[in-house]
Amino acid sequence: MASKELNSTDYIEHHLTNLTYGRCPDGTWSFAEVHGKSQVAGTEASCNISEMGFWAFQVDTLFMSVLLGMGMIFFMRRIAKNASSSKPSRVQNAVEYLVTLVRDQVQDNFTADKNPLMGPLALTIFVWVFLMNLMDLIPIDLVPWIANGFAAPNAEGGAIHYFKVLPVADINAPMGMALGVLILIHYYSIKNKGLGGFLAELTFQPYGKWMAPINVIFEIPGFYAKQLALGLRLYGNLFAGEMIFILIALFFGGFFSSVTGVLAGVAGLALNFIWAVFHILVVILQAFLFMVLTLVYLQQAHEHH
Amino acid sequence: MNFNATLFGQLLAFVFFVWFTMQYVWPYILEALEEREKEISDGLEAASRGKRELDEAHLQKAEILEAAKKEAADLVNQANARANQLVEDAKSSAHEEAERIKVSAQSDLDQAAKRTKEELRSEVAALAVAGAEKILGSEIDKDKNSQIIDQIAQEL
Numbered sequence: 001m002a003s004k005e006l007n008s009t010d011y012i013e014h015h016l017t018n019l020t021y022g023r024c025p026d027g028t029w030s031f032a033e034v035h036g037k038s039q040v041a042g043t044e045a046s047c048n049i050s051e052m053g054f055w056a057f058q059v060d061t062l063f064m065s066v067l068l069g070m071g072m073i074f075f076m077r078r079i080a081k082n083a084s085s086s087k088p089s090r091v092q093n094a095v096e097y098l099v100t101l102v103r104d105q106v107q108d109n110f111t112a113d114k115n116p117l118m119g120p121l122a123l124t125i126f127v128w129v130f131l132m133n134l135m136d137l138i139p140i141d142l143v144p145w146i147a148n149g150f151a152a153p154n155a156e157g158g159a160i161h162y163f164k165v166l167p168v169a170d171i172n173a174p175m176g177m178a179l180g181v182l183i184l185i186h187y188y189s190i191k192n193k194g195l196g197g198f199l200a201e202l203t204f205q206p207y208g209k210w211m212a213p214i215n216v217i218f219e220i221p222g223f224y225a226k227q228l229a230l231g232l233r234l235y236g237n238l239f240a241g242e243m244i245f246i247l248i249a250l251f252f253g254g255f256f257s258s259v260t261g262v263l264a265g266v267a268g269l270a271l272n273f274i275w276a277v278f279h280i281l282v283v284i285l286q287a288f289l290f291m292v293l294t295l296v297y298l299q300q301a302h303e304h305h
Numbered sequence: 306m307n308f309n310a311t312l313f314g315q316l317l318a319f320v321f322f323v324w325f326t327m328q329y330v331w332p333y334i335l336e337a338l339e340e341r342e343k344e345i346s347d348g349l350e351a352a353s354r355g356k357r358e359l360d361e362a363h364l365q366k367a368e369i370l371e372a373a374k375k376e377a378a379d380l381v382n383q384a385n386a387r388a389n390q391l392v393e394d395a396k397s398s399a400h401e402e403a404e405r406i407k408v409s410a411q412s413d414l415d416q417a418a419k420r421t422k423e424e425l426r427s428e429v430a431a432l433a434v435a436g437a438e439k440i441l442g443s444e445i446d447k448d449k450n451s452q453i454i455d456q457i458a459q460e461l
Contacts, residue, residue, distance in 0.1 A: 062318070073329075121326075177319050
């Protein structure tokens with residue numbers, strides 16, 4: 001283990017790199033190049049991730065989130081299709097518990113006119129974000145290991161050298177959802193208050209219309225900060241959680257090489273367990289928070305001041 | 306950490322999942338839930354209504370029983386009164402009959418006694434005449450002395 005420091009850095013960097021497919025400056029589409037080789041074996045990479053700029057897709061993020069979302073809607077659809085009021089199955093009971101929880105949240109937070117979008121929106125957010133967050137509890141090396149053909153993450157031989165299993169630790173996923181919420185907030189604000197009313201809310205408060213410039217300075221950043229924070233909060237919490245898992249995973253590095261390595265590994269196991277238990281809370285809490293805050297912001301978009 | 310087109314991919318997926326849930330999941334589950342809630346509240350209401358009806362029926366039953374008892378008692382009383390009446394009537398009619406029989410027997414008796422008296426009187430008169438003939442030794446002209454004889458007979 002002569003180059004242990006370097007290995008640790010590589011390891012962390014490896015776990016923070018998404019599998020990216022994008023358009024290079026020369027106009028060709030390919031997987032990204034990391035450390036001089038393509039992320040996917042057998043493909044030609046002509047540029048690295050930062051050179052791709054906007055036209056790049058984090059394939060692992062999209063794959064995992066869509067996979068989990070598909071699993072979610074197929075499962076929910078099966079329950080919904082067979083939903084019976086008199087003889088609910090056990091799974092239906094569980095889903096109904098969830099739906100009741102979401103419905104109560106909607107009714108508590110959303111006092112505006114009954115909007116049929118709110119329930120499904122809240123349910124989707126809660127379940128989907130929960131499932132995506134849950135990926136954090138999968139041992140961090142398991143999926144990259146499988147993706148790389150059961151070879152060590154950096155080793156040659158496997159097919160896909162980079163694969164992040166936790167979509168919410170990629171800023172695009174939570175911000176993509178927050179962007180959806182932002183669009184809804186604008187849509188309902190303008191729909192319910194009119195464009196004038198919406199703008200008046202941002203300019204004529206809190207000090208009346210003669211202080212409009214000052215009001216704008218107060219209101220606009222607050223209005224957008226809360227919507228930005230909706231996505232950043234989820235990203236930050238889960239990214240930090242994953243970071244801790246990566247750092248704990250460094251303890252296992254020398255497990256088979258020395259006595260101290262074994263001791264460190266055992267300590268790492270204990271830490272990993274404790275952090276995972278604690279993280280269950282974060283996983284649920286962040287999903288719940290995203291849902292509730294979405295409802296609260298949309299409620300504000302329906303309110304007249 | 307870099308923003309790129311993934312953002313919009315995620316947004317599209319988000320929109321699709323929300324749309325799907327809104328279209329094919331949420332209404333069905335909510336319908337089952339609300340239906341069950343309605344069934345339960347209906348059931349509870351029916352139970353309380355049934356209980357109320359049962360209480361009412363109990364009250365009604367007591368009332369009917371009371372009325373029936375009262376009617377039965379009335380009937381018995383009436384029957385008793387009627388029976389007494391009948392006995393009373395029978396008694397009085399028997400009494401009357403007896404009285405009537407007694408009266409007619411008395412009058413029969415009186416008549417018989419009167420007749421006997423008449424017979425005895427006329428016989429006594431005849432005897433008296435016969436006795437007087439013997440005493441006088443001659444015949445008394447019945448036609449001549451009939452006035453006397455009748456007088457004697459009257460005095461007897």
